[in-house]
Amino acid sequence: MNKLSSDQVKKVARLAKLELNDKEVEKLGQQLSETITYIDKLNEIDTANIEPTSQVTGLTDVFRKDEIKPSLKLEDILPQAANTYHDYFKVKLILHKND
Amino acid sequence: MKLNELSLTEAQKGLREKKYSAQELVNSCLERIKLVDPKLKSFITVCEEKAQQEAKDADGYLKEGIDNKPLLGIPFSIKDNFCTKGIKTTASSNILKDYIPPYNATVVERLKDAGAIIIGKTNMDAWAHGSSTETSDFFTTHNPWDLSKLPGGSSGGSAASIAADEVIGSIGSETAGSIRQPSSWCGTVGFKPTYGRVSRYGVIAMGSSVDSPGPITKTVTDAATILGIIAGADGRDATASSKKVENYLDNLDKPIKNLKIGYSEKYFQAANKEVAEKVKESLRILEKLGTKIKEIKLFDPQYAIAVYTILQRSEVSSNLGRYDGIRYGQDRTYFGEEAKRRIMLGTYCLSAGYYDAYYLKAQKVRTIICQDFQKAFREVDLVIGPTSPSTALPLGSSKNHPMFGEVADVLVEPSTIAGLPGLNINCGFSGEGMPIGMQIIGPQFSEGLILNAGYLFEQATPELKVKPKI
Numbered sequence: 373m374n375k376l377s378s379d380q381v382k383k384v385a386r387l388a389k390l391e392l393n394d395k396e397v398e399k400l401g402q403q404l405s406e407t408i409t410y411i412d413k414l415n416e417i418d419t420a421n422i423e424p425t426s427q428v429t430g431l432t433d434v435f436r437k438d439e440i441k442p443s444l445k446l447e448d449i450l451p452q453a454a455n456t457y458h459d460y461f462k463v464k465l466i467l468h469k470n471d
Numbered sequence: 472m473k474l475n476e477l478s479l480t481e482a483q484k485g486l487r488e489k490k491y492s493a494q495e496l497v498n499s500c501l502e503r504i505k506l507v508d509p510k511l512k513s514f515i516t517v518c519e520e521k522a523q524q525e526a527k528d529a530d531g532y533l534k535e536g537i538d539n540k541p542l543l544g545i546p547f548s549i550k551d552n553f554c555t556k557g558i559k560t561t562a563s564s565n566i567l568k569d570y571i572p573p574y575n576a577t578v579v580e581r582l583k584d585a586g587a588i589i590i591g592k593t594n595m596d597a598w599a600h601g602s603s604t605e606t607s608d609f610f611t612t613h614n615p616w617d618l619s620k621l622p623g624g625s626s627g628g629s630a631a632s633i634a635a636d637e638v639i640g641s642i643g644s645e646t647a648g649s650i651r652q653p654s655s656w657c658g659t660v661g662f663k664p665t666y667g668r669v670s671r672y673g674v675i676a677m678g679s680s681v682d683s684p685g686p687i688t689k690t691v692t693d694a695a696t697i698l699g700i701i702a703g704a705d706g707r708d709a710t711a712s713s714k715k716v717e718n719y720l721d722n723l724d725k726p727i728k729n730l731k732i733g734y735s736e737k738y739f740q741a742a743n744k745e746v747a748e749k750v751k752e753s754l755r756i757l758e759k760l761g762t763k764i765k766e767i768k769l770f771d772p773q774y775a776i777a778v779y780t781i782l783q784r785s786e787v788s789s790n791l792g793r794y795d796g797i798r799y800g801q802d803r804t805y806f807g808e809e810a811k812r813r814i815m816l817g818t819y820c821l822s823a824g825y826y827d828a829y830y831l832k833a834q835k836v837r838t839i840i841c842q843d844f845q846k847a848f849r850e851v852d853l854v855i856g857p858t859s860p861s862t863a864l865p866l867g868s869s870k871n872h873p874m875f876g877e878v879a880d881v882l883v884e885p886s887t888i889a890g891l892p893g894l895n896i897n898c899g900f901s902g903e904g905m906p907i908g909m910q911i912i913g914p915q916f917s918e919g920l921i922l923n924a925g926y927l928f929e930q931a932t933p934e935l936k937v938k939p940k941i
Contacts, residue, residue, distance in 0.1 A: 381815070388788060388818040389795070389803055390811055400815055407816055407874060411777040414832050417839065424834030425841055426680060427710070428890030429667045429915060434709035448573035452799040463797050 375405045474499035476636045476938070479545060479693035486533060486544050493529035493544030493588070496639070497522050500546045500590055504637045507941050512612050513622075513632040515551050516559050517591040522546065525588045532586070541700065543586030548632040548641045550625075551592040552599055553579050553684070554673040558589065562675045563607035564597045565805040566794050576673025577708065578642060578684050578701045585700050590638050593628025597807050598791065599644065599677045601625055602652055602876035603869035606809040611866060614657060615939040616905055620863040623653030623879075629687045630657040635941055640697055641687040646678045647779050647887040648859075648880030650685050651895040655858035655908025658897040658939070660925070661687045662694045663883075665915045666890035667712040669698075670705035676790040678783045679710075681887055691896065691926040695719035698918060717919045723926040728761035730924065733851030735769035738882055742857040749899040749907045750857045756931055757855070757924070767850055770843040774836060775884040776877045781820055781833035782888070788817025841889045848914045853924055857882055858895045858908035886912045894925045897935050 381401040385392045392400065446459060455462040474496050477485065485491055501519055508514055529544035537543065549555060552562040554572035556579075561567045575583065583589070596606040604612040604627025612627045614620040615635040622631045626643030630653035633641045643650040645663040654661025662685045669684045676682065686697035699720065704713040734754060739747040758764050791814055796802030806814070820829035847854060859879060869875040877884070886893050891912050898909040909928075913921045929935075 376819075380819075384815050384819045384822065387822060388792075388814045390806065390814060391804060392811070396811070400812060403812060404816055404819065407780065408819075410874065411780055411829065411833075413774065414777045414781075414836055417774065417836055419832060419835035419839070422835045422838050424831055425838040426834055428680070428837075428841065428888075429665065429710075429712060431667070431710060431712070436706055436709075444573050451571070452573070461798060466797065 376401050376408070475503040475639070477639060478689045479640045479696060480690065482545055482639050483541065489533070493526040493533065494523065496544060497526035497546050497588060497590070500638050503635070504591070507635050508637065510613065510618055510941065511615060511631050511635055512610050513593050513628040513635065513637060514548070514591045515561060515563065515594050515609060515628070518558055518589060522588050522590050529586060529588065540586030541696065542582060545587050545640060546590045546638050547582060547587045548591055548593045548629055548638040549579060549589055550595055550629045550643045552595060552644060552675040553642060554675070555579050555589060555592065558592060560592065560675070562598050563595045563609055564810070565608045565807065566800045567675075568608070568801070570800055572673070574673065577670035577705045579673065581701050582642070587640070593626070593632055593641070595628055596625035596809070598675070598787070598810055599625040599646060599649055600787070600809045600813055600876070601869060602648055602879040604628060604653070605866070605869045606807065608807050613866070614863045615941055616658065617863065617903070620865055620905070621656065621868060623656035623859070623863060625649040626687060627653045630654050630659050630661065633657070633659045633687050633689060634939055636938065640693060642684060643687045644674055644682060644684045645887065646681045646783060648876070648883040650687060651858050651883050651893055651908070651910055652880055654687055654895040656863035656906065658906030659687050660689065660691055660694050661685070661895040662698060662922075663887070663893050664698060664702065664918055665712070665892045667710045668702050668892070668916065668918065670708040670711040672705055672707035678786040679790060680782065680786060681890070691894070691922055691929050692720070692723060694894070695723060695922045695926075712916070714916060719919055719922050722919055722923050725923055726761065727924055727927055730762045730853065731765060731851040732757060732762050733765050733767035733847060733854045734856060735767055735854070737769060737771055738856035741772060741881055742860045745901050746857045746859070746861060746907050750855070750909045753898040753909050753928065754855060757928060760927055760931060765851055767847050767854070769847060769854070770840055770885065772881050772885050775840060775888055776874070776881055778833045778836045778840065778888055779884045780874065780877055781829050782837070784813050784817035785820045785830050786817070787813045788821060837888050840885055844886070844889045844891060844914070852913070853921065854912045856910055858910040862901045862903070862905035862907055883910065890915055892916070892918050892921055894921050896925050896928060898932070899935065
């Protein structure tokens with residue numbers, strides 16, 4: 373089985389901005405390893421000379437007219453914020469000195 | 472017959488003929504919800520007062536004889552990952568447990584424009600990650616046919632609400648199986664349209680290259696009616712197709728003599744014996760209607776599990792990146808176990824050094840699967856198979872199985888990866904009395920033909936029109 377080390381699990385968690393405790397690192401490491409072993413099955417399929425598909429109905433470059441249209445109203449949006457300051461969202465400090 | 476038990480088509484007719492009012496219809500659904508939902512738990516939110524007010528307004532319009540609103544006064548349940556202006560929309564997640572959207576999803580907007588009344592929002596697997604409705608951060612929905620069993624998922628609340636006659640029409644969304652599989656386990660009609668036939672705007676994003684909203688209903692005609700209203704181009708979703716929307720009701724009863732229907736033994740081998748036999752029997756019913764049944768070869772559905780897992784987890788990790796708790800919702804510590812597991816795998820697959828091995832590889836196998844279906848549809852018009860390998864499983868089945876959903880959805884994943892439309896229709900019952908679902912798959916944008924075949928099958932099997940006893 374393709375086993376993920378706990379350092380690898382912690383690195384992925386950091387990239388995904390998830391905080392995991394030791395128990396989660398252990399459990400997720402085990403489950404991710406199982407899943408990766410399963411998806412490695414795809415290596416049985418020869419994909420040389422095959423183009424990847426990202427858009428199944430074949431649409432490319434969909435444009436619309438660049439027109440100004442009414443947008444959502446401030447009074448509808450601001451209630452989403454946990455805290456506001458005048459007409460702004462007031463949030464906790466996100467970037468710290470050491471980041 | 473109680474009003475909440477009506478099909479959408481029957482309710483439309485009755486309202487127009489003034490046999491009953493929209494208020495009576497809405498109240499009948501609300502009473503039913505009060506009676507059975509404490510046991511079923513289909514709903515996260517019930518909008519009692521709002522629905523009653525809207526029903527009153529609808530009765531006013533009906534009195535005036537307003538005729539441009541085909542769904543006027545019809546009560547709907549909506550899966551809780553569709554944004555509804557002023558109505559809490561949680562995606563069954565703790566992160567969005569208090570989120571009240573300032574706008575409507577396009578599907579919701581179109582239903583409301585057509586006069587529909589939203590009775591409530593239904594439970595689902597959190598973020599639509601699952602096939603059981605058990606991974607909801609709030610509670611599990613129960614199967615109306617047997618309360619000790621799962622409804623399937625992720626649109627489990629929507630399917631249960633239709634099977635239990637809590638509403639007249641419902642909306643679900645499918646990434647791979649989330650409309651068809653719960654419909655199969657709950658015995659409802661579920662239609663997953665071609666990718667892009669229905670706009671994704673305002674649906675909480677999961678797998679953006681596969682997500683497809685669609686109807687969950689009591690009859691095929693109801694599904695055709697709803698699809699005709701919600702389908703079509705949308706300036707707010709560039710992937711929504713600008714192809715003209717057919718009138719799906721026009722050709723429902725067109726004879727299907729000489730229609731070529733294919734099936735793959737691989738799909739039947741993946742299902743349990745009872746399910747496989749019942750779907751085979753259904754093929755014979757279709758043969759009696761004049762269709763030609765033919766065995767075809769399809770790419771082994773097992774590979775689709777791997778492709779889907781990679782694509783879906785990768786797109787999830789990207790889509791859930793926006794939940795940082797800064798503008799709305801809670802911060803990332805509120806993610807449940809399943810969401811964390813999916814974000815982790817997706818992040819791994821997309822991380823430096825692994826992208827080619829996983830995401831790109833999966834996109835290439837996706838091409839092979841698309842081509843395989845194109846080849847099949849040169850031989851036959853439609854493909855039929857079991858929707859799910861089994862009937863509804865007991866509560867608790869999804870626990871500690873990191874790929875439960877993928878395995879439960881093995882038979883719908885290949886078609887979803889290729890963006891194809893597919894219909895689930897009930898085709899019988901197991902020895903235990905649980906519904907068995909058959910799926911009809913067609914080429915992209917063959918919605919009309921699939922509904923046509925589904926409708927004629929439904930008409931040929933009136934004995935299957937039974938309701939669960941709750």
